[in-house]
Amino acid sequence: MIRTVLAWLLVVPFAAWATLRVTGVDIADRWIQLVAFTPYVAAASVVPLLAAGLLRRWVPTVVAVVTAGALALSVLPRYFADGDPQAGGxxxxxxxxxxxxxxxxxxxxxxxxxxxxxxxxxxxxxxxxxxxxxxxxxxxxxxxxxxxxxxxxxxxxxxxxxxxxxxxxxxxxxxxxxxxxxxxxxxxxxxxxxxxxxxxxxxxxxxxxxxxxxxxxxxxxxxxxxxxxxxxxxxxxxxxxxxxxxxxxxxxxxxxxxxxxxxxxxxxxxxxxxxxxxxxxxxxxxxxxxxxxxxxxxxxxxxxxxxxxx
The missing domain is CATH 3.60.10.10 (Endonuclease/exonuclease/phosphatase)
Structure with a gap:
C-alpha cells in the first residue's frame, strides 16, 4: 500500500502537467508562468517512470510511460533540425x-x-x-x-x-x-x-x-x-x-x-x-x-x- 501511494505521488504531478500541456487548457495564471519550464519537466519525467518501475507498481508505471512519451513528443522536435527545401531562395x-x-x-x-x-x-x-x-x-x-x-x-x-x-x-x-x-x-x-x-x-x-x-x-x-x-x-x-x-x-x-x-x-x-x-x-x-x-x-x-x- 505504501509503495502504491508513493508511486502515485510521484507520477500524478507529471501526468497532470502533461495533460495540461497537450490539451492547452489555461487553468490558472500561475500555470502560464510554469508552463514555460516544460522542457525541464519533460527531462525530469524519467524519474517517476523509473521509481514506479522499481517499486513494481505497474499501473503507475504505464501512466508514467504515457506521460514521459507525451512530454517528449511535445518538446523533443525542437532539438532536431527540419529539412527545409525552401531554404535556397x-x-x-x-x-x-x-x-x-x-x-x-x-x-x-x-x-x-x-x-x-x-x-x-x-x-x-x-x-x-x-x-x-x-x-x-x-x-x-x-x-x-x-x-x-x-x-x-x-x-x-x-x-x-x-x-x-x-x-x-x-x-x-x-x-x-x-x-x-x-x-x-x-x-x-x-x-x-x-x-x-x-x-x-x-x-x-x-x-x-x-x-x-x-x-x-x-x-x-x-x-x-x-x-x-x-x-x-x-x-x-x-x-x-x-x-x-x-x-x-x-x-x-x-x-x-x-x-x-x-x-x-x-x-x-x-x-x-x-x-x-x-x-x-x-x-x-x-x-x-x-x-x-x-x-x-x-x-x-x-x-x-x-x-x-x-
Missing part, C-alpha cells in the same frame, strides 16, 4: 533585441548589426534615450528606414530596416506598443514585420493583457509576415501554438535550436533559462540559419534568423 535576415528599458549596450548592438547585416532589426523596450544613443552610433546610417515607437519604461518598440518601410497601425495593449510595418524589398515581395512585445505574465493583473497582446498579432496568410521579438511566451504556451497553426514556423525550432534559452541572461535572475524570444516566419519562407547572441546590459539575448523569400 533570396536571403532576408531578421534580428530582434530587447533592450531592458533601454539599458542594453548600444555599442554592442550596433556591432552586432555590422556583423550579422540584418535586413530588419526589431527592438523592444526601446526608450527615446536609447534610440538617440543608437542613432548617434550610426545605426540609422546603416539601416536608414525606421518606425519609431520608442517610449519611456518598458513599453516602447521600433523597427529599423535596410529597405523602405510603410508603417501599419500600432498594436497597443496594456501600454505595450508593438510596432508594425511593411518592408518593401526591391525586386521582391512585401513583408509585414511586427516588433513583438506583449505584456509579461508576471502577475495576475497582467495576464489578460498578455493574452490580448498575443491574440492581436496578425495570423499568417495573404501577405508574407514575420513576427520577431520578445513574445514573453515559449512554444509550450497555447497562444504561440495557435500562431504556428495559422501558418508560421519558429526559426529556432526549424534549425534544431528550440532549447536555446534567450532569457534570462546569466546573472540576471536565479532561474533556469527559457526561450521566450522568437522569430516566427511565414511557412512559405525558408529558414537557412538561426542564432542567439549575448548583449550586455539586458536580461534578454538577441535572436537572429536568416530567412529566404519565396
Amino acid at each position: 533570396r536571403t532576408f535576415r531578421v534580428l530582434a533585441a530587447n533592450l531592458a528599458v533601454g539599458a542594453g549596450d548600444a555599442g554592442e548592438l550596433v556591432k552586432l548589426v555590422e556583423q550579422l547585416k540584418p535586413d530588419v532589426l526589431t527592438i523592444q523596450e526601446l526608450t527615446p534615450v536609447a534610440r538617440e544613443r543608437l542613432d548617434g552610433l550610426g545605426l540609422r546610417e546603416r539601416m536608414p528606414y525606421t518606425v519609431d515607437r520608442s517610449h519611456t519604461g518598458v513599453w516602447g518598440s521600433g523597427i529599423y530596416s535596410l529597405h523602405p518601410l510603410s508603417e501599419k497601425p500600432l498594436l497597443a495593449l496594456g501600454n505595450f506598443r508593438q510596432a508594425r510595418a511593411v518592408v518593401k524589398v526591391k525586386g521582391g515581395p512585401e513583408i509585414e514585420v511586427v516588433s513583438v512585445h506583449p505584456c509579461a505574465p508576471s502577475h495576475a493583473a497582467k495576464m489578460g493583457c498578455w493574452r490580448a497582446g498575443l491574440a492581436a498579432l496578425p495570423r499568417a496568410g495573404g501577405q508574407l509576415k514575420v513576427l520577431a521579438g520578445d513574445f514573453n511566451a515559449t512554444l509550450d504556451h497555447w497562444p504561440v501554438r495557435e500562431l504556428l497553426d495559422s501558418g508560421y514556423r519558429d526559426a529556432a525550432d526549424m534549425r534544431g535550436q528550440g532549447f536555446t534559452a534567450t532569457w534570462p541572461q546569466q546573472g540576471w535572475r536565479p532561474l533556469p533559462g527559457v526561450t521566450i524570444d522568437h522569430v516566427l516566419a511565414d511557412r512559405r519562407m525558408g529558414v537557412r540559419s538561426f542564432s542567439v547572441h549575448p548583449l550586455a546590459g539586458t536580461d534578454h539575448r538577441p535572436v537572429f534568423a536568416e530567412l529566404t523569400l519565396p
Whole structure:
C-alpha cells in the first residue's frame, strides 16, 4: 500500500502537467508562468517512470510511460533540425533585441548589426534615450528606414530596416506598443514585420493583457509576415501554438535550436533559462540559419534568423 501511494505521488504531478500541456487548457495564471519550464519537466519525467518501475507498481508505471512519451513528443522536435527545401531562395535576415528599458549596450548592438547585416532589426523596450544613443552610433546610417515607437519604461518598440518601410497601425495593449510595418524589398515581395512585445505574465493583473497582446498579432496568410521579438511566451504556451497553426514556423525550432534559452541572461535572475524570444516566419519562407547572441546590459539575448523569400 505504501509503495502504491508513493508511486502515485510521484507520477500524478507529471501526468497532470502533461495533460495540461497537450490539451492547452489555461487553468490558472500561475500555470502560464510554469508552463514555460516544460522542457525541464519533460527531462525530469524519467524519474517517476523509473521509481514506479522499481517499486513494481505497474499501473503507475504505464501512466508514467504515457506521460514521459507525451512530454517528449511535445518538446523533443525542437532539438532536431527540419529539412527545409525552401531554404535556397533570396536571403532576408531578421534580428530582434530587447533592450531592458533601454539599458542594453548600444555599442554592442550596433556591432552586432555590422556583423550579422540584418535586413530588419526589431527592438523592444526601446526608450527615446536609447534610440538617440543608437542613432548617434550610426545605426540609422546603416539601416536608414525606421518606425519609431520608442517610449519611456518598458513599453516602447521600433523597427529599423535596410529597405523602405510603410508603417501599419500600432498594436497597443496594456501600454505595450508593438510596432508594425511593411518592408518593401526591391525586386521582391512585401513583408509585414511586427516588433513583438506583449505584456509579461508576471502577475495576475497582467495576464489578460498578455493574452490580448498575443491574440492581436496578425495570423499568417495573404501577405508574407514575420513576427520577431520578445513574445514573453515559449512554444509550450497555447497562444504561440495557435500562431504556428495559422501558418508560421519558429526559426529556432526549424534549425534544431528550440532549447536555446534567450532569457534570462546569466546573472540576471536565479532561474533556469527559457526561450521566450522568437522569430516566427511565414511557412512559405525558408529558414537557412538561426542564432542567439549575448548583449550586455539586458536580461534578454538577441535572436537572429536568416530567412529566404519565396
